[in-house]
Amino acid sequence: MKINRNYRSLGKDYLFSEIARRVAAYKEEHPEANVIRLGIGDVTQPICPFIMDAMKQAAQDETRPETFCGYGPEQGYPFLRGALQKYYEGFGVELSADEIFVSDGAKSDLGNFLDLLDRDNRVLIPDPVYPVYRDTNLMDGRKILYMRSDRDNAFLPMPDPEAEADVIYLCSPNNPTGAAYTREQLSKWVEYANLREAVILFDAAYESFIEDPEVPHSIFEIPGARTCAAEFCSLSKTAGFTGIRCGYTVVPKELRREGESLRDMWLRRQTTKFNGVSYPVQRAAAAVFTPQGRQGCEQNRRIYKENARIISETLNRLGIWHVGGKNSPYIWMECPGGMTSWEFFDDLLHRAQVVGTPGSGFGANGEGFFRLTAFGTPEGTREAMERLSRCYGKERA
Secondary structure, three states: OOOOHHHHHOOOOOHHHHHHHHHHHHHHHOOOOOOEEOOOOOOOOOOOHHHHHHHHHHHHHOOOOOOOOOOOOOOOOHHHHHHHHHHHHOOOOOOOHHHEEEEOOHHHHHHHHHHHOOOOOEEEEEEOOOHHHHHHHHHHOOEEEEEEOOHHHOOOOOOOOOOOOOEEEEEOOOOOOOOOOOHHHHHHHHHHHHHHOOEEEEEOOOHHHOOOOOOOOOHHHOOOHHHOEEEEEEOOOOOOOOOOOOEEEEOOOOOEEOOEEHHHHHHHHHHHHOOOOOHHHHHHHHHHOOHHHHHHHHHHHHHHHHHHHHHHHHHHHHOOOEEEOOOOOEEEEEOHHHOOHHHHHHHHHHHHOEEOEEHHHHOHHHOOEEEEEOOOOHHHHHHHHHHHHHHHOHHHO
């Protein structure tokens, strides 16, 4: 028996596992410390009661013969796909129900979609990048090309005509940087992908935080995207489903390569390897897109948006360069005092008892930068920013 040797090309530890290890070691040495976590992007606000009522009712349905549901359609129940169709119509995007695939989250689909793509494809990803894009391709042994994302391009890299890419990962609003592509910028990526017959894997997990009308919620708002893109989205941040798990992927019928429909291939893959999302979870997900559900989710997002404003305002006051915070729950800051990413992580943890995410964990171009999230509690976020100001304000005065 031979193992998949491609795993040897991965780092020893997943980024967030190393963060957890260091925080646990600090807590063991300082059990009295009140550590505020603004690192991993988990939500803190509870799910809207209206949405949970829908889930409870669906669970009750499973106790009665006349409403019991066994195996559901792998692609998702029609009631949820119909709700998603109407949601996309709000962006001016028309989708067929059979182009929508309900899943347990964008993270798994972004990895699973690689089943459709040959290992000889060259993959273009930004650096810094969400580790899942890089690591899932390394696991499969694909060649990765990195596009430089830095202060000079405001962490929004644009196409290089000389780059010979077959698969392109884009995330907007971006994780980890919080930067978001405008309609004009995204149009250039669509033009590039169609010219090269490449496929864009577009991660739209944070689209619900967009407020700027020049920032598209969906890549399918861009003319030509249906022939070159698949879109991945999640309810984790939209509705607080980080623990419930539900997302969706859109694969247009026009997306074809080598005479094959990627939509049909994805359907074949899902019906073979996936049994679908549970009925109660899909009922809860459908409730997200009702007027009551959308109102409840927006109330929570307003809290996170205010947290982002407080973080950004604090960094501005301290003279610390950053992007994100607007249209995004992530803030990407330059480490103060010329510290490396992990030096600042340790310094911030030990001096302020605040946890963030080292930028170097997202790639070489993340060195010297740091990610904070707006998903903390309002009280915790304010306290964290007060501690940050006390620890680093005088140094910059």
